[in-house]
Amino acid sequence: MPAAFSNEALRQNPYLSDLAERFPNSETLEGLHSRLATAEAEDLPQIKGQFSLGFARTHFQDFDDMGRTWTVFADATIDRALQLAWQIVGKRHKLVLPETSVPGLFILGLGKLGGFDLNFSSDIDLIAFYDAETLPVPAHKGQAYIASEVCKRLTQILQPRNAPDFVWRVDWRLRPESSGTGLAISSAKAETFYFFRSLPWHRLALMKARVVAGDVEAGQALLNRLEPFIWRRNLDFTTLDELAALKTRINNEHPGLETERAAPDPITDAAVGFNLKLGRGGIREIEFIANAQQLIHGGKRPDLRVTNTRAALSNLAQTELITQQDADELRAHYAYFRKVENAVQMFRNEQTHIIPDGDANVAMRALIGDPENFDKEISTRRQEVHARFSTLFRDNAQTEKTTNLSTLDEHATLIARSWTRGFQDHGVPATSRHKYQELGHNLVARVQRLDRPDAFERIDSFLKQLGRSEQYFALLSRHPDLLDKLVSPLLHSPHMSEILAQSPHIIDIFLSPEDSELREQSEFVLTSPDYEHRLEALRRFVNEQLFLNYTHFLDGKTTARGLQQKLTDIAEETLTLSLRIVADDLEVESIPMTILGLGKMGTRAMGPKSDLDLIFLFADDCDPDLAAKAVRRMRTTLTTKLREGIAYELDTRLRPSGRSGPPAVKLSAFHDHHMNRAHSWEHIALAPARIVGGDEVLGSKVMAIKKEILTRPRDTAAFKADAYVMFQRLAEERLKETPPDIWRTKLRRGGLMEADYIHACFDVLAVKPPTELAPIMENWNESIIWERLLGLTGKPVSETPARFAQKISIETLPQLWAEQDKMIKELTAKFFADQKMSKSPAPGPVIWRKP
Known part of the structure; x- marks a missing residue:
């Protein structure tokens, strides 16, 4: 529906026709938008009416442009209403407030508002929070009370009671604990709720959240802190079950679906009565297809963290999680259904999603061009959408498979029976065990073939240590080929078993594209601005990459030399990430430091369990305090033990003066030491050294010094x-x-x-x-x-x-x-043929040969 509607089509729609009579000289959309900055509360409904008429008459570039135009206007009206509400409530409570925006309070838009995808007659899903530190309300006056009162006043401005016109229908029901709290709660309480008491649908709602009004900086800070809740690093396939359950509940309870529930075959040839939003094969199923893949994979792939549905489908195709054909067709179906939905809603400016009959049907068809094959078009599109939805949200039926356990001893038999009964001894709810019975049979069959008496005990012990076992079993059930990546390391590799114990979900790294660059796979580490989250993510990155490349080596996919180079690349990328984390933590643009790698790091021959032999070097004009802090933070970033272990062991004893020397070494001190005081063994250690991270210009100076040292004539x-x-x-x-x-x-x-x-x-x-x-x-x-x-x-x-x-x-x-x-x-x-076999005296500094 990018094209403007004809005047004849507008006349057939009572609401649009009425607007045309009321506003014969309506302003441009840009002019109406600019009026919002100084509009009073009573002006907003009039501006909204004129904007609605202008919107219907406008020729848009494409469907997405239309949704964004409508949504940006909604943002501006909400923000202006919030400013007005602040002034009213502030005056009542004798608060000193700025003339325009007030710090601390912010509104998040969810759903289609958050996704820049509003309908013509959408309601707006809002949640409000405040930052207790910056809200200009004294604690004794009740911050939560006044902030909630502001939100109530905002609602009255946007949706005045007993008034012929309104700006937006406002829905606050998606806020945390909506039945027991005011309209606004503090950011701190919001974090506690989402991380510890929320339900699956709260996460689904927040994935489309963005700041639409108020203190944008405070709002974005909260969303940044909530990233680990919304975008989980683990591939959580229980999300599919949760979304399917939510869809089932909507289908069973929503009054708009009574007709569909009564029909023996919901997808019929007749379009009339079809609920475009919630009906089978409709808009919600397309959204669930996109949302499910985003929630599962978005923690690893930041490109999927978009709020717009059509943009999400495009990005899913780019990351090869769905085919380009599926993405193109789903985008087209979504745009078509939304075009029809907007036409339906324009008839009387009602929030309806059901294709009508009678005059409303005639008017709707006039707006969309009155296609002759409309019924067939709707039916075909519904069938294609629902087929894809059913494939993604399939349920695992209970298996009738049996496995012969007669060859197992008593203890192994008990374990095997638990697995084949849906892992009944592993914390899986009884209602979900049928989904994992086939997985249990597959696992038993694999372990039986290994002829290892301790195999069942080892693997069962690992599975019982999992924190969220059902999530893990859902992952393995969807991708049973991952069992091979899990079983062999647990039985044969203590080092890989240790990594799995720290980061059990890292086996989902095998579901990532094999050809993606290391830098792409590390992007998730820096997506959260929180320092502690970054440290955990850094360890997760290291563990994932080590496990992935170890497995490739054991499977014969890479050579020993290839593995050494890969492990060295991982270490270098980790240092690059660590420098960025340290710089952000110290609030500087960059760290004026270069890192010299020695030993296996220097020869690009890192192996399993290798530590990092490093020297941290700084320019002579670098602030000594900054240099010392940077090295201490680098050590913390790399070596502090967290839930997923450490990143690397760090060895800096090869710096000038060893343990007693300063951890941050200035370039001139490095040069002076190696030219005048260094022992021969220090030059032996320096021989394989190379720059492995940090400032490249400074690094080139260090390498020039190394060349000078090793080419200078010596005795x-x-x-x-x-x-x-x-x-x-x-x-x-x-x-x-x-x-x-x-x-x-x-x-x-x-x-x-x-x-x-x-x-x-x-x-x-x-x-x-x-x-x-x-x-x-x-x-x-x-x-x-x-x-x-x-x-x-x-x-x-x-x-x-x-x-x-x-x-x-x-x-x-x-x-x-x-x-x-x-x-x-x-x-x-x-x-050493010329050396005496007896001990020589303790060596002194290098003896240089005279020119």
């Missing part, structure tokens, strides 16, 4: 002597002679640590390492991944899980390790 003999002392210390305190059939990749003589050390020694001397060193290090790096993922350290090769034996090639592993041990020892002995 080779003195360096080897110092390096040998350090190696002896490593061999005595860390390295251990290990049989070739035992898993100990890093800390064995001839193992990974020794290989890394000798490689760095070659780098410091600018000598090309022997060609055989690189493949040995590659093999050791792959071995340590398997060792840490499967918890094999110190165990015989024979205890490697059979499932992975072929991938690891355990038959040839001992021989390979023995050969590598020998070769690394030979390389080390050759490098």
Whole structure:
């Protein structure tokens, strides 16, 4: 309905015809909108009437433009009415208030008002809150009482009693605890209610909420704090059941659906009597299709957090949660039904959604162009909408499947029976267990095939620790292929089991697009402005990405080197996010810091359970207090243990002067230390270092200093002597002679640590390492991944899980390790051939060679 209605069509509609007689010289929509700024309460109904007439005569660019125009006008009228209500109530209570807006009180618009999608004769769903700290009402006068009185006065202005005209019908019933509270409550009480006492429909209502009047800043701050309630990070498929239950309740109780309930087949060939909003295959079903996917996936995908229904459908297609064809057709059906709905409501400016008969039907058809195939058009569109709705909101019927449990022992049998009976021992309500019986049978069958005596106990123990078990079972029931992602880690990987214990719902990461960039997958971390929420989200991001990439490695989808690079990318992205969190917390635009990564971070060879060896460097002109605060906050951001664990262990002992040195290192101090006081071992540690985050310009200066340090001529003999002392210390305190059939990749003589050390020694001397060193290090790096993922350290090769034996090639592993041990020892002995086997004196600072 973008096109303006013809004069003939307007004359057939009593309400529009009356407006045309009353306002023969009506102003433009823009002019009427501008009058609201100074309008008095008695002016608003007249302005609304003229706007309604002008709206019907206007040629809009498209359907969405029409809805936005109507809604923006509604926002302005509500805001002006709120200002007027404040002045009236404030004067009565002798409050000193600003002439226009008053801080602290704000109105949220829900439903179609929140979605910039108002009908011609919509009511407006409002909820009101106030910020107790900024509301200019003394506590002894009763803030809640006065704020609610303002809202009552606003309602009277917009919908005056016994008056022929009104501005908007106002509905406050969606507010928290509407039967027991005033029209306005404090933001603090609202947060408590939504997080701890709300019902599913409250969350559905708030997903379309936006500030439409009053203190916009205070209102947006509350919505930001409510984000974790509305947009949950976990994929919560119980949302489908909750929305389906809500739809069923509407169908059963709404008086406008009596005809449909009585019909044996609700979708008939006749359009008359169809409830466009609530009827089967109508507007509400399209909204539920969009809303359900938004609520399920919006926590992970911020692009879905839109209030407009047609925009939500478009974004769902862009994220591939629905097909582009489905999105296009649903958008078209929605626009068509809304066009008809608006035409129905224009007849007498009534809030009706039922296609009428008689004169009203003739008038409605005139407004929409009187299509000859109108009945068929409505029926076809309804059938297409309802087919998609039924597919999404399918119910899992009780399964008749049986599983043979005769091969299980008594304890495993008890567990298996609980699973196949809908997880009856796991907190699932009796009314919901039938939905998860098929899932239980699938899980039992998978575990039976594993031939692991402890399998049932391990998996059952994990399932019983879940906080919201039904939500988890709903996820697995909708996506049973996720069982494989869950079972194998719980049985074979202590490290992955630990991650699952901290963040059980991270398995839904496998439902995200595989080709999305890491930066896209991390966007959710910063969506909330709350510091603590960001820290929790950061840990969730790390756990998700680690688990995802570990699984890909175990499944053979990525190589050992590929996994190392992925794990390094995750760590770097985490540092980038942490810098942003710290900057926002310190209320600065950016942190003038660059981060130098050493060890495995420097060589892009991060492995499972790797910590971060970092040095935090600042420009010389940086405020010392800011630098110190930034490093402390970075440590907190990364290492503080929260519900989902830590992000990373952090090691900064390689900074100048080690533990005793300042955590925030100035660039000049870094240069001076390495040129004048550093020991050779510090340059060995510096050899693989690179910039892994922060200020790029400052980072380039750091790398220039590193190049200067490593290319400056040094006393080779003195360096080897110092390096040998350090190696002896490593061999005595860390390295251990290990049989070739035992898993100990890093800390064995001839193992990974020794290989890394000798490689760095070659780098410091600018000598090309022997060609055989690189493949040995590659093999050791792959071995340590398997060792840490499967918890094999110190165990015989024979205890490697059979499932992975072929991938690891355990038959040839001992021989390979023995050969590598020998070769690394030979390389080390050759490098230090000129050194005495007895202990050398403690090394001093680097000895530079004179030019």
